[in-house]
Amino acid sequence: MNSLLGWLDQRTGYKAIVKHALYENVPGGARWRYVWGSTLTFCLAIQFITGIFLWMAYSPSSQTAWESVYYIQNEMMGGWFLRGLHHYTAQAMNVLLVLHLMQVVIDGAYKAPREINFWFGLGLLMLVMGLSLTGYLLPWDQKGYWATKVATSIAAITPVFGAEVQKLIIGGSDYGHHTLTRFFALHAGVLPASIIALLVGHIYLFRRHGLKAKEPRMRPDAAFWPDQVLKDAVACLAVLAAVLFLVIRTHGAELTAPADPSEPYSAARPEWYFLFLFQFLKYFPGGTEIWGAIIIPTVVMLVVFAMPFFGNWKLGHRFNLGLMWSLLAGAGLLTWLAIAEDGRNPDYLAGVKAGHIEAERVKELAQSPAGISQLGAVNLLRTDPLTQGPKLFAKNCASCHRYDGHDGLGNVPKDAQSAADLKGFAGRPWLAGLLDPAKVGSTNYFGGTKFRDGKMVKFVKKDIAGFSAEEQAQLKKVIAAISAEAELKSQRTSDVVDAAVIAEGRALAAGDSMRCTECHQFRRKDDDASAPDLTGYGSREWLISILSDPAHDRFYGKRNDRMPAFGKDEVLDAQSIGLLADWLRGDWYEAR
C-alpha cells in the first residue's frame, strides 16, 4: 500500500497538497466563528450532487418541466427527499452567505491585502442569488412562473436596451420552451461553472493571505487539521440537520399547479430571501421603478464593493460595520413588512389557499387512469370541472344564483341572491324542495325571480299543498322520475335500484293527473309548452342547452327572466359551458 501511495506521490505530489490543505496554520487556534466558509462549500457540494441527480430526471420544456418535476416528486423513489434537499439547502446557503459576509466584515477580513478576495466573495454571493432566481422557475409551476415573470419584467426597465435584454433572458417575446432551456443552462451550466472558477480563486487567495484572526487570540496557533476540521464538520452537520428537518417536515419542496398564463395566481411571491427587494419596489410609484429595481440596488452593491477602500480611513471600519448592519436591518424590516402585509391581504391568503387546493387536485388528476397526455399537465386543470366550475360560476352566475349559499368559491357575493341555489340541481332533494309549498317561494328557488308569483309557484303552494297522502306518494315517484332524467353520478345507484318507481313516476308525469304536461313537455313534443322541457331535465345536454340559450322555446322562451344566453351570445365558449354543466352535475374525476 505504502509503495503504491509512494508511486502515486512521485507522479502527482499529492502528499504535499494534502499537507498544505490540512496543516494550514489557524492563528489563535480553532474557533467556531471560522466555520462559515466551510459550511458554504459544503452546501455547494450538496447542491452539485443533488443537482446532478435531479438533472437526470428533469426535462426543460414548457410541456415537460412541471411534468418531470411532478414525476420526481411523486413517482420516483425518494425523489421528494432529493428535491427537498436541493430546495432547502439553497435556502440555507442564502442564510449562510449573509453570516459569512457579516463575519468577514466584523473581523475586518475585507481590508488590505484581502480586497480582491472580498470581491470574489461578493461575486460568489451574486452568482448564488442568480442560481436561486433561475432555479425557482425550473419546476414551471404557478408560483415560480409568476414570481419569475416579475423579475424578468424588471429587466425590461433597464434603460436603452431593456426590451432586448428581456428578450434575450427569456429567449423570445414570451415565456416558453426557450425560457426554460436558457434558465436551465444558466442554472446547471454557466452559473455553477462560474462559481467553481470564483471559488478556486477565493480559496487560493484565502490560503495565500491566511486566516484573519480575531483578536485577541485566546490560544496558541494550531493546524487546520483536526481541530478546525472537526468544528467545520460539526457545523456542516448542524446545517444538514436543519435542512433535513425542513425537508421531512414539509415532505420536500412544494410544487404548485402547472404554469398557466391564463390563470391568475395572486400568491405569486419570490422566495423569502428576495422578499425585501419585492417589498422595496412597492414604494416606487409608476415611472420611478427603475430607482427601486436597478439604480438603488446597484449603488448599494457598488458601495459594498468599495468597502475595502473605506476600511483604510480612520473611521472607515466603523462606517462599514454600520453600513452592513443597517443594510441587514433594512432588508430584515422590508422582509417583515412584506410578510405582515401579505398576512393581512385577503387576496393573497385566498391565493395561497387556492394554490394549495389546485396543487393537490392536479396531483390527483395526474395519478388518475387517464394520466398526463401529450398536451401536458396544464390541460388537466383546464379541463377539470371541479377546478373550473366554481370559478366560472363565481364569475358568470353568482351575481344572481348561489351554490350552497355562496358563489362556488366559498365567498358570499355582494349582490343579493335573486335566483335559485343550484347546489344539487336536478337531484331528488333539490326537486323535492322545488315542489315543497314552504320552499318554492324562497330565494333558493323562485323567490328572487320574476316567477315568484308565477304559475309554478302558485301550483305548488295551492295544489300540491292540498295533495292527499296518496298524491304525495305519487309526487315522490314523479320526483324520482324527473330526477332520473339528469342521470346524475351521485344517483347512479338509486336510479338503478328504483327503476320500477321511476317507470311509474314517468308515466305519472306524462299523464294528466299530476298536471306537469299542462305547461311542460315531457318525452313528447308539445309546441304549446310554455315552461322548461322536462325531457332530459338536468342532463348534460339539457344544461348545456339552457346555459347556451335560456330564451329558446324549449326553455323559458320570451318569458326568460334575466339569464344571459352564454352560448348564443358567445359570453362563454363551448368548453367552459360544458365544464360548468359538468360541475353543476357533480360530474368530475374522483380519486378512490
Next chain:
Amino acid sequence: MAEQDDESQSGRRDFLLKAAAVGIGAVTTLVPAGAGLVTLLDPLRHKARAGTFLRVATLNALPEDGTPRQYPVVSERQDAWNKFPQVRVGAVYLRRTGAKDVQAINVVCPHAGCFVNYQPDQKQYLCPCHNSSFALDGAIKDPSSPSPRPLDTMEVKVSDDGGVWVKFENYRAGVHEKVVAS
C-alpha cells in the same frame, strides 16, 4: 510516568478528534449522495409491460405468396410522466405461412438491437449494423452472422373477422436464449 500518561491521553484525544472529523464529514457527504443514488435506481422498480395481443393488420392485406410486410404496432404507453393512449411502440414483419396462418417477427435484431431490413431480391432480412442475415422465417442464414439467435417470432392469432393479432414483446439482445425484456 505522569508525562507518559499525558502524552497517551493527548494522543487518544487527537485520534478521537480525527475520527470524529472524518466520521461526521463522511455522514454529511453520504446523505446527498445516498439520496441521489436512491432516486437514480428508481427505474429498477419498474417492469416492462407484459405482452398483450394487439391488432396489427388484416389477413387480406398480407400477400398470399408469403412475402413479409412491415407493420407498426400501436399500443397504450406510459412513458415516465406521459400516458399515450394510442402510440406506435414498435414494428413487426408479418408473413403468411398458410391459408389462415401468419408468422410475426420482431424487427429488432437479436444481436445489438438494430432494425433489420427486408430485402425482397435476396428474400432475406439483413441487419444494417453488423450484417447479420436471416432467412424468411427468421432463421440465421449465414453461419458467420454475429447474431446469437434467429429473429424473434411472436404469438399470432387470426380473429374471425380476419384481424391479425400479435402478442407484442421485446426481447433481450445479445444472448442465445430468447428472453422477454423486463
